[in-house]
Amino acid sequence: MKNATIARFLLQATLWGSSFTFIKASLHGLTPGQLxxxxxxxxxxxxxxxxxxxxxxxxxxxxxxxxxxxxxxxxNVLPFLLxxxxxxTTGAGLAGVLVGATPLLTLGVxxxxxxxxxxxxxxxxxxxxxxxxxxxxxxxxxxxTGSFSGRAACFGAALSYAVGYVYVRKFLSPRALAPLAAxxxxxxxxxxxxxxALPFLTWHTPHFTAKVTLSILFLGLFSTGLAYVLYFRLxxxxxxxxxxxxxxxxxxxxxxxxxxxxxxxxSWNLLIGGVIVLIGMGYAENRLGQLRRTPExxxxxxxxxxxxxxxxxxxxxxxxxxxxxxxNAQAQERR
Numbered sequence: 633m634k635n636a637t638i639a640r641f642l643l644q645a646t647l648w649g650s651s652f653t654f655i656k657a658s659l660h661g662l663t664p665g666q667l668x669x670x671x672x673x674x675x676x677x678x679x680x681x682x683x684x685x686x687x688x689x690x691x692x693x694x695x696x697x698x699x700x701x702x703x704x705x706x707x708n709v710l711p712f713l714l715x716x717x718x719x720x721t722t723g724a725g726l727a728g729v730l731v732g733a734t735p736l737l738t739l740g741v742x743x744x745x746x747x748x749x750x751x752x753x754x755x756x757x758x759x760x761x762x763x764x765x766x767x768x769x770x771x772x773x774x775x776x777t778g779s780f781s782g783r784a785a786c787f788g789a790a791l792s793y794a795v796g797y798v799y800v801r802k803f804l805s806p807r808a809l810a811p812l813a814a815x816x817x818x819x820x821x822x823x824x825x826x827x828x829a830l831p832f833l834t835w836h837t838p839h840f841t842a843k844v845t846l847s848i849l850f851l852g853l854f855s856t857g858l859a860y861v862l863y864f865r866l867x868x869x870x871x872x873x874x875x876x877x878x879x880x881x882x883x884x885x886x887x888x889x890x891x892x893x894x895x896x897x898x899s900w901n902l903l904i905g906g907v908i909v910l911i912g913m914g915y916a917e918n919r920l921g922q923l924r925r926t927p928e929x930x931x932x933x934x935x936x937x938x939x940x941x942x943x944x945x946x947x948x949x950x951x952x953x954x955x956x957x958x959x960n961a962q963a964q965e966r967r
Contacts, residue, residue: 637869644862645878649885651855652731653723653893654847655715661844664716665826665833667851669832672708672823674852678907679816682861688812690820700814701821707796708822711789711827718785722778723896727786729769729906735879736762736913737794745798758916765908771901819856877919879908 656665685691691700711731719727740759742749770783805816838844866878883906890896913919 634869637866640862640866641878641900642881644859644866644891645881647854647859647862648878648882649728649741650893651713652719652886652890653889654850654855655727656719656724656890656894657843657847658851659716659720661839661841662848663834664713664720664835665830665835666671666838667716667848668709668712669823669826669830670848671712671852671856672819672826674849675856676816676819676823678853678857679812679819683812683816686812688810690809690813690817691809696807697817697821699799699807700817702824703796703800703804704818704822705825706792707798707818709798709825710792711796712822712826714785714789714792718782718789722782722786723890724894725887725890725896726769726778726783727789727904728890729883729902729909730766730783731784731790731793732879732883732886733762733766733909733913734790734793734797734904736909736916737791738797739916741791741794742801746802753853754918755916758912758914760912761915762912765905765910765912768905768908769903769908771905774899774901780876797941809937880914883910887966947967 653669658670662670691697715727715731736759739755743751743755743759766787770780770787772780809817886904887898887902891898
């Protein structure tokens with residue numbers, strides 16, 4: 633792997649991992665609803681601008697937009713809200729570890745609802761191990777890492793992401809939508825849904841300190857925009873399987889950044905549980921076996937984004953397409 637590729641990989645993991653800290657910081661001046669609508673509007677503006685620059689049209693048809701809206705509900709609106717509510721009473725590092733279990737949860741949801749993705753002994757063992765890790769991370773026996781409701785909300789966000797990935801796998805991936813158009817349209821739908829929900833959510837006058845303003849700008853423009861440009865450039869350079877390994881680094885980055893920037897305590901159950909989750913996810917995905925195989929060829933250039941493939945594919949063509957691969961390689965703005 634070239635030095636430039638390694639740098640992109642580490643930068644992308646840092647952008648996603650730090651998003652949990654910036655969510656925590658943004659909540660000092662914004663309600664969860666205000667935070668979510670702000671980052672959605674910024675992320676939408678970023679991707680719509682990129683689509684316009686690349687002359688990529690948005691999808692057409694009421695039925696298709698209905699599926700896009702459903703994907704946006706589970707892949708953006710609900711998890712963004714749950715994370716924002718959860719991080720009011722729990723740590724950014726813990727939230728990052730729990731959301732890092734999304735691919736593992738996706739395996740479970742896909743096995744349950746997609747006939748083509750049958751359960752295997754490897755998946756079953758990996759899911760059981762991963763579930764044990766999640767229980768250890770949540771630590772229902774202690775409140776040292778925040779309230780149980782906050783931890784449950786963060787886990788709910790990971791589960792919502794998993795449902796969203798499976799929904800996209802079933803209803804949107806077969807449509808072969810233009811990658812950048814699919815990502816931009818989903819964020820646009822999420823922003824509209826969130827705007828409709830705002831009157832029913834808690835609201836107070838925003839308090840825009842320098843820290844709050846910079847945090848929400850970072851979330852919208854970098855964690856919800858630039859990070860995905862980097863991620864799908866990596867897919868083009870090294871293939872989806874290798875690029876998706878970023879999911880193993882994001883929880884580590886979330887814990888370290890939360891500890892340094894917010895002074896969060898790193899408890900034993902967070903560390904041990906996080907390692908167990910990663911082991912379960914790696915075993916279920918047969919990560920070691922994948923790395924022993926011949927390296928994946930670089931994905932073909934996509935005219936919808938600069939520098940090859942810098943957009944957000946809805947279907948991964950460089951590895952066998954499963955909901956777990958979708959969870960690792962598809963561009964849901966999940967952090």
